[in-house]
Amino acid sequence: MLTQIEGSRAIAETVALCRPEVVCAYPISPQTHIIEAVGVMVKEGRLAPCEFINVESEFAAMSVAIGASAAGARAYTATASQGLLYMMEAVYNAAGLGLPIVMTLANRAIGAPINIWNDHSDAMAVRDSGWIQLFAETNQEAADLHVQAFRLAEELSVPVMVCMDGFILTHAVEGVDLLDQSMVDAYLPPYEPRQILDPDNPVSIGAMVGPEAFQEVRYLAHLRQLDALHRIPVIAEEFFAATGRHSGGLVHSYRTEDADTIVVAMGSVLGTIKDAVDIRRDSGERIGVVGITSFRPFPSLQVREALRHAPQVVVLEKAFSIGHGGVLATDISMALQGTGCVVREVVAGLGGRPITRLSLEKLFYKAARGELGELLFLDLDVEVVDRELARMKAGRRSGPSAENVLRDLGTTRVEGQGR
Amino acid sequence: MTKRPIRFYQVGSFAVGNRLLRDDERTVQSDPHRSNSIDSGHRACQGCGEALGARYALDAAMRATQGQLVAVNATGCLEVFSTPYPETSWRIPWLHSLFGNAPAVATGVSAALRVKGRSDVRVVSQGGDGSTVDIGFGCLSGMFERNDDVLYICYDNEGYMNTGVQRSGATPPAARTATTDAVGPQPGNAFGQGKDLPRIAMAHDIPYVATATVADLHDLEAKVERAMSFRGARYLHVLVPCPLGWGSASNETIHIARLAKETGLFPVFEAEYGTVTSVSKIRRRTPVEEYLKLQKRFAHLFGKNPRPEIVTHLQEIANRNIERYGLLDTADAPLARHATTAEVRS
Numbered sequence: 150m151l152t153q154i155e156g157s158r159a160i161a162e163t164v165a166l167c168r169p170e171v172v173c174a175y176p177i178s179p180q181t182h183i184i185e186a187v188g189v190m191v192k193e194g195r196l197a198p199c200e201f202i203n204v205e206s207e208f209a210a211m212s213v214a215i216g217a218s219a220a221g222a223r224a225y226t227a228t229a230s231q232g233l234l235y236m237m238e239a240v241y242n243a244a245g246l247g248l249p250i251v252m253t254l255a256n257r258a259i260g261a262p263i264n265i266w267n268d269h270s271d272a273m274a275v276r277d278s279g280w281i282q283l284f285a286e287t288n289q290e291a292a293d294l295h296v297q298a299f300r301l302a303e304e305l306s307v308p309v310m311v312c313m314d315g316f317i318l319t320h321a322v323e324g325v326d327l328l329d330q331s332m333v334d335a336y337l338p339p340y341e342p343r344q345i346l347d348p349d350n351p352v353s354i355g356a357m358v359g360p361e362a363f364q365e366v367r368y369l370a371h372l373r374q375l376d377a378l379h380r381i382p383v384i385a386e387e388f389f390a391a392t393g394r395h396s397g398g399l400v401h402s403y404r405t406e407d408a409d410t411i412v413v414a415m416g417s418v419l420g421t422i423k424d425a426v427d428i429r430r431d432s433g434e435r436i437g438v439v440g441i442t443s444f445r446p447f448p449s450l451q452v453r454e455a456l457r458h459a460p461q462v463v464v465l466e467k468a469f470s471i472g473h474g475g476v477l478a479t480d481i482s483m484a485l486q487g488t489g490c491v492v493r494e495v496v497a498g499l500g501g502r503p504i505t506r507l508s509l510e511k512l513f514y515k516a517a518r519g520e521l522g523e524l525l526f527l528d529l530d531v532e533v534v535d536r537e538l539a540r541m542k543a544g545r546r547s548g549p550s551a552e553n554v555l556r557d558l559g560t561t562r563v564e565g566q567g568r
Numbered sequence: 569m570t571k572r573p574i575r576f577y578q579v580g581s582f583a584v585g586n587r588l589l590r591d592d593e594r595t596v597q598s599d600p601h602r603s604n605s606i607d608s609g610h611r612a613c614q615g616c617g618e619a620l621g622a623r624y625a626l627d628a629a630m631r632a633t634q635g636q637l638v639a640v641n642a643t644g645c646l647e648v649f650s651t652p653y654p655e656t657s658w659r660i661p662w663l664h665s666l667f668g669n670a671p672a673v674a675t676g677v678s679a680a681l682r683v684k685g686r687s688d689v690r691v692v693s694q695g696g697d698g699s700t701v702d703i704g705f706g707c708l709s710g711m712f713e714r715n716d717d718v719l720y721i722c723y724d725n726e727g728y729m730n731t732g733v734q735r736s737g738a739t740p741p742a743a744r745t746a747t748t749d750a751v752g753p754q755p756g757n758a759f760g761q762g763k764d765l766p767r768i769a770m771a772h773d774i775p776y777v778a779t780a781t782v783a784d785l786h787d788l789e790a791k792v793e794r795a796m797s798f799r800g801a802r803y804l805h806v807l808v809p810c811p812l813g814w815g816s817a818s819n820e821t822i823h824i825a826r827l828a829k830e831t832g833l834f835p836v837f838e839a840e841y842g843t844v845t846s847v848s849k850i851r852r853r854t855p856v857e858e859y860l861k862l863q864k865r866f867a868h869l870f871g872k873n874p875r876p877e878i879v880t881h882l883q884e885i886a887n888r889n890i891e892r893y894g895l896l897d898t899a900d901a902p903l904a905r906h907a908t909t910a911e912v913r914s
Contacts (some may be wrong), residue, residue, distance in 0.1 A: 170683040171683060173679075198685075199683065200679040202679055202714070204672065204675075206710070208706070212665060212669035213673070214676060215669075216640065216672070216673035216677040216678075216679075217676035219676075219680075220680035220684075222680035222684065239665070239666060239669060246665070348635055348660065348661055350661075351659060351660050351661040352662075353658045353662045354661075355641075355651075356652075357647065357648055359652070362654070
């Protein structure tokens, strides 16, 4: 049933349909609306039997999920940004133990400087943790991906993170077709754990493993992720068969058939990119888009197949590895080795900086003319950067950069230091 | 159950031997059909107090729950020596996640069991003093505050022994550790407030808080049993001497644990809902030197350059505990007849 609904609310309703048994959460913007809504449903008794645990930190949230999952319960939590970093040790642990926890990541920048708005730095920080990371383009896809995530996680005994852009998706009200309980029940069987804490059949979970076997355990985790590359499209196909909706999968191409330039991105910015691409297409440029839904496992073969015929690939991403460049771009370059494709990296939308259609049109215009450098920061205010660089050069105690930049922009005024 | 004759070697100690107890109060550790949570063959050091404490505590918990028990373990000696790959000593379902999250993991297990309608299965969470008073303190306090149905047991050996004897928030003043060496004008650990976790636990008003030592295993068993009779968050703090970290002889573990209690340095008591309900009295005021001198970590207080003022300071801590918990029965043992701080000083 198509409903006008906030993204967070749609996630909560969908998670509820998945019959979670233990939900634990610690509030952090922009994840709060999701867990608040689930909390209400648990308290009303709508999800019984389900325990909602208000924990004292994100580290505890993931730890409670670990305990619950190991004891055989379907466990769910949600976080963002600093919260993900605070739980990071447990994030790795959940994957290492092979516990099929599902977590919503309401993507948000990482401080300092503190910033509550959207980018993908948080997801990139746990890229190597062993979690499956699926990126939603729309609220509809974000909701649908949660059902697929539980199915995938429990089939493979691997935790799954559904990444959705903070505020841009979580707080956007738009039409979402909410699933019905019978469909979800048919699609998602009850959780049958591969390992469980059971007094009648005691096992030790989380034993110490030394050099003699650690590499094998890690390799097995890698194999499970490779399995996921096969299962993700199948699960998406079955979801399509049940709902008629194309949600999930590995990668999605848009107008790439004859493209000279293909733009690659993840998450909600794909919508704006497609609009800009349509406009550039109207002016005769041959440009297309590939959206990556599954970032981990990384579908190298599918990416290569989707991009190899394009002479130029522009990777636009909301995160970067400081001192190096794009994170997604590095993976794309690896996938395209030997194809001759030229990869251009564009870092955009950090800390919630709007990625406008106009900026993208200009970017694509330059791309079509081969005018893009290797690494570009979209809409970077070079003047502000230069002023701070000059200040740092002028004297040792130039002060905190973030405050200086805000002062330059007129956002902050300090008495007696008029600039 | 057929009884087999048991021999005792506890001559000259204050320990209560089986021969003094009624049948139903006797220990079952010598029975071939006893509960067995931790198998022999693990890699603990000789004389390890933690191995002994954990075994008695968990065996008692197994009996109290008819074997319907799950254990969560923090990283540390107990975790490492009990599960060297590919072996495990655990005869109960056992989960190790991280150093600082054992209370929260146990909360998750407990919640899952409730959802599954298996409230008959009980959860014990355990760790050393490092994971309890330091790195896992937030998770522990959260578990207490929510009153989750978990018994948390801290095996306190007063330092990070697994990583090579570094100072923890539970290391006593003046004790030498690898990070508070016995050098400089203030040798050993600094004097300070310390973290008195049993009292912090009591401040949460949880159903049950108790302390115990491995010197009185019947007392430890009784406290575990008592703890398992409550629902909600419970805390048991067990002093477990560490021959390696304390620099003591491995055959002195029990003796040292007993002296910790008898000096008043480690008060043994029970509390329910934030109020002390019973204390284990001490027989006489034993000077702290008797306890300190058996441990190389305090050797710098007695060597060529003795530090009597530091010993006095430690005695004052013991005296304060004796006052606070009423450890000495003044009617039976008037203070004047026993060593006072002044006498200890002289």
